[in-house]
Amino acid sequence: MHPVLTLVVQRIALGLLLLFAVSAVIFLGVAALPGDTAQAILGQSATPQALANLRAEMGLDQPALTRYFNWLGGILTGDLGTSLSNRTDIATAIGQRLGNTLFLAAWAAVISVPLAILLGLVAARYNGRWPDKLISGVTLSTISLPEFVVGYLVLYFLAVKWQLFPSVAMVFPGMGIMERLNAVILPVIVLVLVVLAHMMRMTRAAILNVMQSAYIETAELKGLSPMRVIWRHAFPNAVAPVVNVVMLNLAYLVVGVVVVEVVFVYPGMGQYLVDHVAKRDLPVVQAVGLIFAAVYIGLNIMADVISILANPRLRHPK
Amino acid sequence: MADTLLDIRNLRIEATSYPPGEPPRDVVLVEDVSVSVGKGRVLGLIGESGAGKSTIGLSSMAYGRGGVRLTGGTISLNGRDIRLANAKALRALRGREVTYVAQSAAAAFNPAIPLMDQVIETCLLHKVMGRAEAEARAVMLFGKLGLPNPESFGRRYPHQVSGGQLQRAMTAMALCPKPDLVIFDEPTTALDVTTQIEVLAAIKEAIRDTGVAALYITHDLAVVAQVADDILVLRHGKRVEYGTTAQIITAPVEPYTKALVSVRSIEHVEKADAPPVLQIESVTARYQGTPFDVLKSITLDLPAGQTLAVVGESGSGKSTLARVITGLLPPRQGQIRFAGRVLSPALAARSRDDLREVQMIYQMADTAMNPRQTVGTIIGRPLEFYFGLKGEAKRQRVQELLDQIEMGKGFIDRYPAELSGGQKQRVCIARALAAKPRLIICDEVTSALDPLVADGILKLLLALQAAEGVAYLFITHDLATVRAIADRIAVMYRGEVRRYGSKTDVLAPPYDDYTELLLSSVPEMKLGWLEGVLESRKMAAAGN
């Protein structure tokens, strides 16, 4: 097997192992925390009998390890369990919402990735001059704002003051694609703003790092034009770090989406998670938490795999 | 002169420095330097670090590294002043009329592009020739420069070939577009001595065959004497002396040039035999998790108060030997006997006296001293730790040690960042001395220093040995240093001792093959040395 392929397979295997460990943390770690789920549901005034009945019903009387493997087995076969608060099947409830969240995140990614790379290139090209300072200054302020603040700023000015877009991102089944887009435009703007700043700053740093290499000086001393230096000599070496940056920031979207959905009352996974944390509905929280963690880990694995594939030392071994 | 290619007049080069916590200020790097290069001639630029050699070299392409600015004088190339030429005109001449060979070819080649594409890039860019012709020329140059399999060499990526080969490939890249002038910026400095001579010979032959003019930049006068027609000696950005190579080598005028020519001529007569202080007894060692031995059954003795020089190239295992002696790397087999007693293999199990009596001095004085401690703390700590000295007594002893390393008053409260390279190494010597050791391990202690500074350190070490009777285990790759300081010599190659004995014995024939190669590869400060060595090697090869 080609050594690169071996590395890639190893990396993916390691990722799956990590995911398994994460599932254990989310389930067993939580089970080890002080706090009684049955008590939390029934309240302080519950009779001991009622508590015991509920525990038996929920399987809480079984050892934690048994419950964990039952839970894990269920998840692997598509059964995410039942919600405590409204007794509905979690997988069914999630289906539609997962689609909504992915729709939102995908549009944010499609817009922010090219924009961030472009701005990062511009900032790196004019390093230390006014375009760089302007871009860096603006992004520094965006980084200092929590997602929900950006969300309300955008909402207040674009939806309320200037009335350009709807303030609540309502989507429902059977909606046309254009209507859907119109509905999610504000949350998408917010997510783009939030991710853009990080992605652009890291892209700029990655490109500047490559531009400081000795082989860039070699290229300049060959009489190549600045654009040709960047395109032919910097770009092939910058691909891996930039792709890495993009992937890491898409992973960051996972967190951003939770908050933004709450701001715009968008019926997605994030909203669903936050609602059920407040209701102390542990099965829902664990299932949704695991899905978010899986996406996050998946994107990190992809970043690593692309780095491996883009490394000439690994692609062309001695 | 009709055949003048490059004519630099009254060149002035400045840069802006940004000292932390202070306002930026302009510093002059090169001042009032004039020099010219005729067509097909080779000019050597020589000087220590900070002399402005590379800066002047790059100015012949009107290129300033970082914030370096060419602020005065004229640089005329092929009859026109290029100092203030516009970007387009500069791009047309860079890589066409003038090309550049960097010190570290490993960093100067793009890791993502096969060598051939990089070598012929200028030919295609400046439309000197078509792709087929350029590739044919590149293959021809690869062959001329002695690269293996010239036909397929260009298909490799930079990380797939060795450092010496990359340096040759970079020379091929510079010669490919048939330039008028090539700048060689310390092209052999990073290479082992036996590789250096091969690359040097290849470069010289290529220059001769193509008739190109060259600027050859180096800190090593013996090297430049082999390739240059003329030499410009620089110091602190100013011209010291300028003349033909023969004049500079045989009849230098300026005191600084004279010092450079006579460097490495310390005379050291080996001492009579004495009982050993250190006995290395069939030591075999390997690093954890690696499958091969870095040291293979090494046996060496070091007489008390004398110097054992361990010579070898990178990968010979000489630094590993130091780690075994100090206890950082316990050996797999064998033992270290010190002053008659067996030293515990691991550091943690050694007594405080064992630790005190074996001290170490490092190659990079910069990283060997804690930047947050003053000279007084650095030298005072062993006094406090081993002898319990405190307060005024400690300070007084530190001052005595500073006097011994010829640094005097006023240094005790300074930080390492405020010292020059040579002063830093002296402080490290004082720290080792403070422990009153019987053995000091010196690991390439002069390699990072300029030749004159290195000479000063060697003289100091010899004087200290005479005064204190301390023994040195002197690890180096530089045979000239060995001649200057050693009583005994061990030549190491790939983890084995190839040759061991008193200095006179080791440096006298008959030699084994490797010692012969090593000895004959050390550049000597005389004209025609390179030709002489190549000639005798050729004859030896023919004889076999």
Next chain:
Amino acid sequence: MRIPISALVGMVFTGAFFLAAIFAPLIAPYGMAEIVGGVWDPASEAHWLGTDAIGRDLLSRMIYGGQTTIFVASAATVLSFTLGSVLGFSAAVAGGWTDQGLSRLVDLVMAIPALILALVVLSVLPVTLTVLILVMGLLDSTRVFRLARAVAVDITVMDYVEAARLRGEGWGWIIFREILPNALSPLVAELGLRFIFAVLFISTLSFLGLGVQPPLADWGGIVKENASGLVYGIPAALIPAFAIAALAISVNLVADWVLSRTTSLKGGRG
């Protein structure tokens, strides 16, 4: 030593925020939960920032809210910093299994986005200030651990540390005299960044309704309480939002300056 304007501005604002937090009861014109006016009264002589969704003085809520936000964030930062740097240094110096074990554990925790893990944990634990500080501090200590370990590993390979080991020095001298003085600057710069992160984190949790619980005020919570007014064009929710941003930017400016001093200081003295 010259302090750039941006860092000076950052220091002045950071200082002002902290002073206001410490002396909140003295400065605030009204009580924290005191209802003193109508719903979302506009700014006036009596209420400089107007009133909130149930008629409390917004300025007083902001001052008390700042106190809570800054207190929780500071406490979490102190916890994450102490824990992270002590464990990070120990891992770097001890090496071997200690290092492996701690590093893999940190990898595991960092494989889950911090907000998600915090939500999972908070769905079980009672939401009190102590729990919030513990959860935030523990989660964030993983980042400090990574930095402290990396910095310490860089320093332990230096020849001067090897020289100290060859001299026979104990762990105490090596950690406190050789490593710590050289690791301090990057860690101090990181302290600022971790504090900002803690401010953003607690604000986000409170905004989601899972952080500081009413009637106690904190900036994220004030945004949440007044968010519904935005749709009617009442910008009360934006005031705490601006405060969060101003605090974060001020600390960022100071941290940037400390960091740039550190990088230009290679081998120099402080």
